[in-house]
Amino acid sequence: MAEKKGFPMPLEVEYPKELEGWEEMYPPMYMFSKDRKEWEEKHFWFHDKIHAPEAMYPLDLIFHEAWQISLSQYTTRVFCIPPAQGIAQRMVGCYMYITPVAPPPPEIIGEKAGLFQKRVFYVFDHYDELWGVWLKKFKALGEEMNNIKVPEEFPKFEPDDTVLPEPKGYYTSYDVIEAWDKLVDMMIKGWQYHFQYLNLAYLAYLLFADICRKLFPGIAESTIGKLVAGAYVQMFRPEEELCRLARLAAAVPAVSKILKSDIPADKKIESLRKTAEGNDWLVEYEKSKDPWFFVSCGSGWFHYEGSWTTKLDIPFGYLKADIERIEKGEKIERDVPSIDKARAELAEEYRKLIKTDEDRKSFDDTYRAVRTIYKYAEDHLFWVEHWFHTIWFDKVREFGRLLVKYGMLKAPDDIYLFNRFEVPLLLEDMATTWALGEGVPSRSQYWQAKAEKRNKILDAAKKWNPIPALGTPPEEVAEPFTVMLWGITTDKVQDWLKGMAVVPAEVTELKGFASSAGVVEGKVRVVKLLEEITKIEEGEILVCPTTNPAWAPVFTKIKASITDIGGLTSHAAIVCREYGVPSVTGTGIATTVLKTGDTVKVDGNTGIVKILKRA
Amino acid sequence: MPYTLWFDKAGREAIGLVGGKNASLGELIRADIPVPPGFSVTTEVFSEFLSAGGLKEKIKNLLSKIDIQDVSSVENISNRIRQLMAETPFSKRIEEEISFNYQALAQVFDVHDLPVAVRSSATAEDLPGASFAGQQDTFLWVQGTDEVLEKIKLCMSSLFTPRAISYRIKMGFPHEKVLISVGVQKIVDARAAGVMFTLNPTNGDPSKVVIEGNWGLGESVVSGICNPDKFVVDKVTQEIDKAISLKECECVYDPVRREVIHADTPPDRREIPCIEDQEVLELTRYAKRVEAYYGCPQDIEWAIDKQKPFPLNIFMVQSRPETIWSQQKKEPVLGKKSAYELLMEKALSRVKVSS
Numbered sequence: 001m002a003e004k005k006g007f008p009m010p011l012e013v014e015y016p017k018e019l020e021g022w023e024e025m026y027p028p029m030y031m032f033s034k035d036r037k038e039w040e041e042k043h044f045w046f047h048d049k050i051h052a053p054e055a056m057y058p059l060d061l062i063f064h065e066a067w068q069i070s071l072s073q074y075t076t077r078v079f080c081i082p083p084a085q086g087i088a089q090r091m092v093g094c095y096m097y098i099t100p101v102a103p104p105p106p107e108i109i110g111e112k113a114g115l116f117q118k119r120v121f122y123v124f125d126h127y128d129e130l131w132g133v134w135l136k137k138f139k140a141l142g143e144e145m146n147n148i149k150v151p152e153e154f155p156k157f158e159p160d161d162t163v164l165p166e167p168k169g170y171y172t173s174y175d176v177i178e179a180w181d182k183l184v185d186m187m188i189k190g191w192q193y194h195f196q197y198l199n200l201a202y203l204a205y206l207l208f209a210d211i212c213r214k215l216f217p218g219i220a221e222s223t224i225g226k227l228v229a230g231a232y233v234q235m236f237r238p239e240e241e242l243c244r245l246a247r248l249a250a251a252v253p254a255v256s257k258i259l260k261s262d263i264p265a266d267k268k269i270e271s272l273r274k275t276a277e278g279n280d281w282l283v284e285y286e287k288s289k290d291p292w293f294f295v296s297c298g299s300g301w302f303h304y305e306g307s308w309t310t311k312l313d314i315p316f317g318y319l320k321a322d323i324e325r326i327e328k329g330e331k332i333e334r335d336v337p338s339i340d341k342a343r344a345e346l347a348e349e350y351r352k353l354i355k356t357d358e359d360r361k362s363f364d365d366t367y368r369a370v371r372t373i374y375k376y377a378e379d380h381l382f383w384v385e386h387w388f389h390t391i392w393f394d395k396v397r398e399f400g401r402l403l404v405k406y407g408m409l410k411a412p413d414d415i416y417l418f419n420r421f422e423v424p425l426l427l428e429d430m431a432t433t434w435a436l437g438e439g440v441p442s443r444s445q446y447w448q449a450k451a452e453k454r455n456k457i458l459d460a461a462k463k464w465n466p467i468p469a470l471g472t473p474p475e476e477v478a479e480p481f482t483v484m485l486w487g488i489t490t491d492k493v494q495d496w497l498k499g500m501a502v503v504p505a506e507v508t509e510l511k512g513f514a515s516s517a518g519v520v521e522g523k524v525r526v527v528k529l530l531e532e533i534t535k536i537e538e539g540e541i542l543v544c545p546t547t548n549p550a551w552a553p554v555f556t557k558i559k560a561s562i563t564d565i566g567g568l569t570s571h572a573a574i575v576c577r578e579y580g581v582p583s584v585t586g587t588g589i590a591t592t593v594l595k596t597g598d599t600v601k602v603d604g605n606t607g608i609v610k611i612l613k614r615a
Numbered sequence: 616m617p618y619t620l621w622f623d624k625a626g627r628e629a630i631g632l633v634g635g636k637n638a639s640l641g642e643l644i645r646a647d648i649p650v651p652p653g654f655s656v657t658t659e660v661f662s663e664f665l666s667a668g669g670l671k672e673k674i675k676n677l678l679s680k681i682d683i684q685d686v687s688s689v690e691n692i693s694n695r696i697r698q699l700m701a702e703t704p705f706s707k708r709i710e711e712e713i714s715f716n717y718q719a720l721a722q723v724f725d726v727h728d729l730p731v732a733v734r735s736s737a738t739a740e741d742l743p744g745a746s747f748a749g750q751q752d753t754f755l756w757v758q759g760t761d762e763v764l765e766k767i768k769l770c771m772s773s774l775f776t777p778r779a780i781s782y783r784i785k786m787g788f789p790h791e792k793v794l795i796s797v798g799v800q801k802i803v804d805a806r807a808a809g810v811m812f813t814l815n816p817t818n819g820d821p822s823k824v825v826i827e828g829n830w831g832l833g834e835s836v837v838s839g840i841c842n843p844d845k846f847v848v849d850k851v852t853q854e855i856d857k858a859i860s861l862k863e864c865e866c867v868y869d870p871v872r873r874e875v876i877h878a879d880t881p882p883d884r885r886e887i888p889c890i891e892d893q894e895v896l897e898l899t900r901y902a903k904r905v906e907a908y909y910g911c912p913q914d915i916e917w918a919i920d921k922q923k924p925f926p927l928n929i930f931m932v933q934s935r936p937e938t939i940w941s942q943q944k945k946e947p948v949l950g951k952k953s954a955y956e957l958l959m960e961k962a963l964s965r966v967k968v969s970s
Contacts (some may be wrong), residue, residue: 083964113959113963121959124672203961206961207958211949214949214951216822217815217819219820219822223849348853353822356948359948362952363952365953366957366958368954369954441703605854605855605856
């Protein structure tokens with residue numbers, strides 16, 4: 001075991017006074033505790049800035065609870081990646097920390113190796129057909145979730161047809177409880193599906209990256225990413241649909257005039273309804289909407305991000321900009337065939353440099369395997385984090401409205417202040433009160449007071465800057481996600497250690513992953529909260545904890561991106577390569593060190609960001 | 616047998632006449648690589664020079680007196696041979712032909728007394744490692760017919776330096792089997808120059824071209840007296856990884872002393888790259904072309920002219936097979952493993968995270 005290298009131990013963390021009471025918002029197994037101290041202190045816990053960069057609303061934690069179980073079980077119990085174990089989570093003052101669990105004993109590694117060989121090789125061989133099966137299954141689950149009926153109200157009396165001629169036998173109180181349970185069950189199940197092949201996709205990527213480095217020791221990380229990246233990725237489909245709709249609108253002045261105007265999106269739709277051309281366009285819009293506009297305005301991980309179906313001004317804003325660019329004669333579409341051709345040519349040129357036939361064969365085999373299975377890593381993102389989560393948020397909103405209607409909460413979104421084990425308490429209290437008859441009080445004041453207090457704690461947490469990591473840095477990591485997604489390497493850990501000691505104003509240079517090639521200079525815009533994304537101006541350099549593909553349309557505006565966290569296949573890296581925007585990911589401290597208006601030089605070839613001038 | 620051959624007329628088929636170095640220049644020209652023009656003084660000149668006036672017998676006689684154990688004896692004999700060669704004039708015909716070619720070269724550039732480089736280019740047909748058998752001599756900034764003739768003769772007599780003699784004796788190469796040709800080539804008045812490899816010599820990465828360069832003539836890089844700038848360029852993506860050195864000295868021609876000197880680099884040029892990105896990429900393009908032409912990794916000397924505009928300012932002055940990585944057997948790097956075997960290996964591996 002490595003000796004302590006300077007990160008505090010979990011129980012040593014000091015919290016601001018305003019955060020008092022944060023622990024009660026999350027399930028007890030999410031707390032660092034004296035009873036697990038020895039095990040916890042042996043592990044290395046880092047703030048998951050990729051999926052949980054912001055203070056966590058208790059109900060939004062459900063996705064993480066689901067992935068902790070699912071990701072881990074595929075590694076430990078299903079596909080059995082021999083030396084790897086799962087990823088454990090903890091909450092630290094409203095922020096989520098994770099750790100790759102230390103490897104199992106040698107005899108377990110041996111047992112797992114046999115199972116791995118049998119199961120994983122099979123999946124790799126049959127991947128094409130398996131992906132089709134997966135998608136069908138997943139879409140069916142999403143439809144099922146969409147079909148859950150959340151009662152709009154508790155009736156004064158159950159209607160006749162539920163009683164006569166034969167009583168149904170269960171009524172609104174049960175419907176509410178059942179609908180919630182189903183909703184939660186499906187979310188958990190969706191996330192079980194989510195990791196069905198993802199661990200294997202990442203493993204294939206790591207293998208291919210290894211092979212490239214053995215054949216071409218100096219090959220850039222960003223080049224490996226480029227070789228693997230697919231051009232026909234479903235996460236880009238929402239934007240492609242927008243382009244299609246913008247083209248249609250641009251051809252009809254009556255429609256484009258409305259879409260270019262500065263009125264809110266719902267008013268635009270109203271105006272379009274009044275003309276035949278407008279209605280024709282709306283028919284096309286509806287065709288694109290399900291499923292392609294079931295896309296989060298952010299990462300898909302937070303209820304307040306909204307989706308293109310709830311925050312209409314976002315897609316309509318993109319449409320306006322697209323139409324204006326079409327009218328200026330600019331091209332708005334990504335040139336997908338040429339992106340794909342460029343990738344194929346890149347691969348062929350490296351292939352030609354390989355000296356022996358044996359090596360060329362190993363390269364070809366692995367490249368084929370990674371290209372096939374890696375598509376999954378890119379495509380599942382749309383279906384799970386966007387489409388499926390959007391349906392979830394829509395349904396949860398219905399429960400929120402019901403709770404407000406019966407005075408349990410003040411605002412529908414207050415439901416997110418209660419974790420998934422607590423929401424049933426509110427629903428049961430509400431249903432019981434209805435069942436008990438007239439004049440019976442619920443504990444609405446208790447729930448409302450709790451909601452108010454939690455809102456305050458979360459506001460305080462948003463202002464608090466959590467430290468990057470806790471516990472003992474490990475000597476090695478075998479868990480593929482830790483390296484691939486979070487980019488945890490020796491250098492990263494060292495940088496974090498250094499980062500804890502730095503005075504932000506004295507830093508002159510940041511180091512991260514060279515994720516997307518190119519060198520540019522410019523002014524930065526620091527975006528810590530997703531809502532601030534709209535403030536980005538043409539030609540600025542985006543600095544954020546992490547980005548994701550739903551922000552795609554802003555990538556045509558920005559000059560470069562810099563993130564705190566993220567490896568070479570993080571969402572930011574993929575999008576930047578697609579758009580040819582230079583990117584440095586995983587700097588650890590960019591959002592702490594840089595201020596909006598600072599002038600920097602981003603070198604996407606070396607992963608270095610130089611601060612040229614402070615604002 | 617011709618006394619002289621222009622570079623573009625003599626490639627690898629003429630190696631016996633013009634030696635390895637000159638033949639490789641001919642090959643580069645055939646591969647459409649810009650090479651400063653010039654001509655070879657063939658081994659025929661060397662043979663005829665030795666035969667005339669019984670020089671050959673005198674040398675043979677002297678060499679037979681060497682006591683290999685006695686360093687001073689080797690030195691002594693070497694001096695006497697080289698003295699003998701210096702005193703013996705070339706025949707009229709040889710002198711005329713070399714002089715004619717030199718004038719013709721000068722006329723192309725409309726420069727009287729055109730500065731040229733005079734280099735030896737040894738050959739020893741059936742002897743491997745011939746390059747060591749003849750001491751390689753280079754004279755830079757040679758001007759005027761008389762000096763050209765003098766330096767050509769010095770190159771020829773470099774075959775009899777003490778080191779060259781001892782080397783042949785030690786290796787058992789017969790002295791008379793080693794012949795020498797001399798190249799006379801227009802010098803590149805270099806703003807910057809250096810060497811490049813068509814693979815990364817530090818790790819054998821075949822996807823990289825590694826360029827090292829310094830201000831001035833390439834000698835400062837070849838001889839290693841100064842830290843050069845280093846550019847590692849990806850052959851496929853063209854990405855350039857630069858390491859710019861503090862370059863404190865450079866090799867330049869001093870017209871007063873009439874020789875190449877080591878000069879202090881002016882402070883304003885010490886920390887800036889000696890070649891621009893577009894020049895780096897152009898060099899890379901040529902490196903790839905040379906490697907493809909020869910079908911094996913190369914070690915190339917290049918120079919960038921002070922006066923000419925880009926891209927006409929870029930010249931290759933020499934290319935030879937890269938020796939270290941190319942001599943390794945072409946073993947598969949991945950150990951003949953299938954994708955599945957490699958996957959199993961990867962699945963069992965761990966990534967080191969802390970040192």
